[in-house]
Amino acid sequence: MRALPALLLALVAVAALHLLVPLDSFLELQQRDPALAKLLLSELRLPRTLLAAGYGAVLGITGAALQATFANPLASPDITGSSSGAALGAVLGGYWFGVTSPLALAGFGAAGASLTLLLLLILAGRRADTATLLLAGLAIALAAGAGTSLLLALAPSPFAFYDAFDWLMGSFTDRSLPQAAAALIPATIACALLARRSTPLDMLSLGEDIAASAGVRPRRLSVEVVALSAIAVGACVSVCGAIGFVGLIAPFVARRLSGGHPGRALMPAAAIGAILLLAADLLVRLAPAGRTIPVGVVTTALGTPLFIWIVVTMRRTVTS
Amino acid sequence: MTSLVIAEGVQIEGRLKSTDLRCNAGQLIAIIGPNGAGKTSLLRALAGIELDGGLVLVDGEDIAQAPSPRRMKLLSYLPATRSLVWPISARDVIALGLPSPDDRRIDDVIQQLELERVATRPVNSLSTGERTRVLIARSLAAQPRLLLLDEPLANLDPYWVLRTTELMREAARASSTVIASLHDLSQLNSFDRVILVDDGRIAADGTAGELLESDDLAAAFRVERHNGGWRISLPADLRSSP
Numbered sequence: 290m291r292a293l294p295a296l297l298l299a300l301v302a303v304a305a306l307h308l309l310v311p312l313d314s315f316l317e318l319q320q321r322d323p324a325l326a327k328l329l330l331s332e333l334r335l336p337r338t339l340l341a342a343g344y345g346a347v348l349g350i351t352g353a354a355l356q357a358t359f360a361n362p363l364a365s366p367d368i369t370g371s372s373s374g375a376a377l378g379a380v381l382g383g384y385w386f387g388v389t390s391p392l393a394l395a396g397f398g399a400a401g402a403s404l405t406l407l408l409l410l411i412l413a414g415r416r417a418d419t420a421t422l423l424l425a426g427l428a429i430a431l432a433a434g435a436g437t438s439l440l441l442a443l444a445p446s447p448f449a450f451y452d453a454f455d456w457l458m459g460s461f462t463d464r465s466l467p468q469a470a471a472a473l474i475p476a477t478i479a480c481a482l483l484a485r486r487s488t489p490l491d492m493l494s495l496g497e498d499i500a501a502s503a504g505v506r507p508r509r510l511s512v513e514v515v516a517l518s519a520i521a522v523g524a525c526v527s528v529c530g531a532i533g534f535v536g537l538i539a540p541f542v543a544r545r546l547s548g549g550h551p552g553r554a555l556m557p558a559a560a561i562g563a564i565l566l567l568a569a570d571l572l573v574r575l576a577p578a579g580r581t582i583p584v585g586v587v588t589t590a591l592g593t594p595l596f597i598w599i600v601v602t603m604r605r606t607v608t609s
Numbered sequence: 610m611t612s613l614v615i616a617e618g619v620q621i622e623g624r625l626k627s628t629d630l631r632c633n634a635g636q637l638i639a640i641i642g643p644n645g646a647g648k649t650s651l652l653r654a655l656a657g658i659e660l661d662g663g664l665v666l667v668d669g670e671d672i673a674q675a676p677s678p679r680r681m682k683l684l685s686y687l688p689a690t691r692s693l694v695w696p697i698s699a700r701d702v703i704a705l706g707l708p709s710p711d712d713r714r715i716d717d718v719i720q721q722l723e724l725e726r727v728a729t730r731p732v733n734s735l736s737t738g739e740r741t742r743v744l745i746a747r748s749l750a751a752q753p754r755l756l757l758l759d760e761p762l763a764n765l766d767p768y769w770v771l772r773t774t775e776l777m778r779e780a781a782r783a784s785s786t787v788i789a790s791l792h793d794l795s796q797l798n799s800f801d802r803v804i805l806v807d808d809g810r811i812a813a814d815g816t817a818g819e820l821l822e823s824d825d826l827a828a829a830f831r832v833e834r835h836n837g838g839w840r841i842s843l844p845a846d847l848r849s850s851p
Contacts, residue, residue: 360694489677494695495705495747502656502686502757504677549696549731 349562352536357551365536370429374405375526391471399523459585490552534592619663642806678708696731
């Protein structure tokens with residue numbers, strides 16, 4: 290993978306930019322009160338940069354892994370309904386079980402995502418055709434979304450709906466370092482384990498029978514990928530909410546760099562996902578002062594045309 | 610002389626009853642049988658795919674215990690479905706059949722299957738016949754001791770039917786066992802041994818000559834010899850009446 294060093298370099302550059310922009314306010318503070326400027330950097334801006342980069346990487350790598358597993362370029366955390374499931378789990382934990390520790394909330398998110406992905410495996414199967422996968426994913430996402438609304442509406446706290454909007458719409462503003470750690474530590478471990486499965490996932494691209502004849506265990510592999518993806522996505526959603534389409538775009542671009550190999554695309558997809566989400570969050574900061582645009586809006590605006598394009602080209606090329 | 614391939618009690622629930630099979634190195638073996646008889650299941654069982662019981666030894670090694678790279682040297686399997694989802698180049702698909710990178714070996718099989726023209730094209734854009742040849746090349750690449758091919762001659766034009774049969778013979782000569790399922794009974798004379806599968810078990814096992822004359826074959830396929838060709842066999846009640 291010759292493109293990976295270049296991607297990592299680009300990632301470092303975008304992350305630095307994300308951390309320091311807007312630069313003028315930071316420099317001004319640096320002159321007036323260096324200690325406060327340092328605090329601004331470490332307490333406010335660092336968690337945001339870490340979360341944007343980490344969540345982007347999670348969406349990229351889990352999207353690539355789910356696509357390889359389901360043999361479908363449209364499978365991704367949002368389209369399989371797992372992001373919605375994670376939100377449902379987190380809302381249940383936060384508003385109904387009174388969970389406040391970020392790590393416990395991440396656990397609830399991971400449990401919700403696991404349940405939806407397992408449901409998808411049962412409903413659509415491992416090698417589902419596109420229509421089945423999309424419809425099953427849509428059904429699960431709608432059900433999880435309605436469940437989330439119901440839990441919020443009936444929640445003991447009267448402000449649940451209002452809070453949750455800020456929380457679940459996909460945003461990195463005002464997250465603390467402990468929250469970032471709760472999302473990113475489990476996610477990093479899960480993603481590292483996913484990355485180790487890149488060779489068997491490439492073998493799976495030749496079909497389950499060829500992979501099995503070469504010693505891969507397709508059923509076990511898909512359960513592992515689903516569980517690890519659910520942990521990573523669930524933890525991130527429990528802190529930042531659901532963010533759409535990065536899990537679709539990043540693997541799509543990464544496979545252009547990996548010669549079409551779905552497994553070898555895992556690491557580049559992580560780097561591209563991180564770059565994308567950092568860039569999208571930078572764009573959000575350009576919004577007029579006093580207004581906040583959820584970052585999920587930007588990624589959806591970028592992703593929808595690509596999604597439609599993939600569907601249209603698939604309709605043309607898939608013959609057998 | 611011990612057999613290269615030993616299968617003991619292999620079974621796949623609902624498809625293949627407990628089956629024993631021994632094959633020698635150098636043998637080119639055909640599997641025939643009516644639709645749904647269990648040809649694919651027997652091949653998959655020998656490849657260790659979703660095995661519900663039994664044991665397959667290749668060259669004395671239990672394939673279920675062999676780690677992935679080693680297993681690719683022991684056996685390879687060509688499935689009957691040739692659908693490939695991802696836009697991987699033909700050359701890279703062949704490379705996935707090798708336990709470790711080996712450009713010279715890839716060039717060899719590309720030449721053998723005359724894939725030079727399509728080597729850099731994504732496999733999901735190739736015709737079914739071309740994809741079949743790419744997947745045959747992948748199966749041959751690692752020079753495994755046991756080569757399992759499900760319908761290798763389907764979707765191929767007459768030249769490639771003959772050429773693929775030659776390649777299977779060459780692989781067998783290089784001290785492997787080659788087992789291929791077929792539908793076309795006219796191909797059987799190219800094979801050393803023919804196994805007839807019917808109703809999830811081995812119904813007959815012998816040379817092509819023996820099998821073609823046997824009642825088992827006629828019973829399984831519901832056809833009979835007629836004027837040097839085949840015709841649908843008449844039901845027993847009609848046959849007995851004048």
